[in-house]
Amino acid sequence: MLSKVSNRFLAVTILAIFVIALVGIILNKSLENAKITSTEIQKTAQTQTQEVAKVDNLKGYLQVMVVDSKTGTPVEGANVVFSNLDQLYTTGKDGKTQVIPMNIKSTGDGGITSQPYEEVVIGVFKQGYADYLLFNAKVRPTTQDKPQLKVIRIVKASTAYASPVFAMEKYSSDMAKEVMNKMKAKLNSLANSAQEIEEIEISE
Structure with a gap:
């Protein structure tokens, strides 16, 4: 009887240790991802600041x-x-x-x-x-x-x-x-569209 209780206690203990370890791994990964995201945000902000400074100078x-x-x-x-x-x-x-x-x-x-x-x-x-x-x-x-x-x-x-x-x-x-140049491009685009519509109408 004592032996069965000891085995159950040992199994529960091992399971608890496994769960704690798993939670720890997940938390560490979350922290690493948060650090990476924070670093990326800082780098992006620095780049934007440098670009604005470059323009302003x-x-x-x-x-x-x-x-x-x-x-x-x-x-x-x-x-x-x-x-x-x-x-x-x-x-x-x-x-x-x-x-x-x-x-x-x-x-x-x-x-x-x-x-x-x-x-x-x-x-x-x-x-x-x-x-x-x-x-x-x-x-x-x-x-x-x-x-x-x-x-x-x-x-x-x-x-x-x-x-x-x-x-x-x-x-x-x-x-x-x-x-x-933009207006000419628009004119050409509209002219081409009109021609396509006209061709479709003729073919019908």
């Missing part, structure tokens, strides 16, 4: 050229100011300012209008000409040896109190080309 180099709207000749001595800079720039004999560095910001995710750029207002002032303001001027990432050139055409004023000229830059040439 971009530089754009801009040069403004001021010309007479009627003759197209360069205007020397025009004062140029920017909404994001606390410095005055003046055009030389060629109508150009010096090359001006600007910080470029990230503007969002993925679409045509979410490319990195800095949006500024440019003011041009010259005696004998109407004051000029260009809104939504987009400065894109460039190198110092190949600055982005913005040509501004100012209008001669008949009086010192002539009405100012307000202009808006909706798209840069690069962005306009990208929009145009």
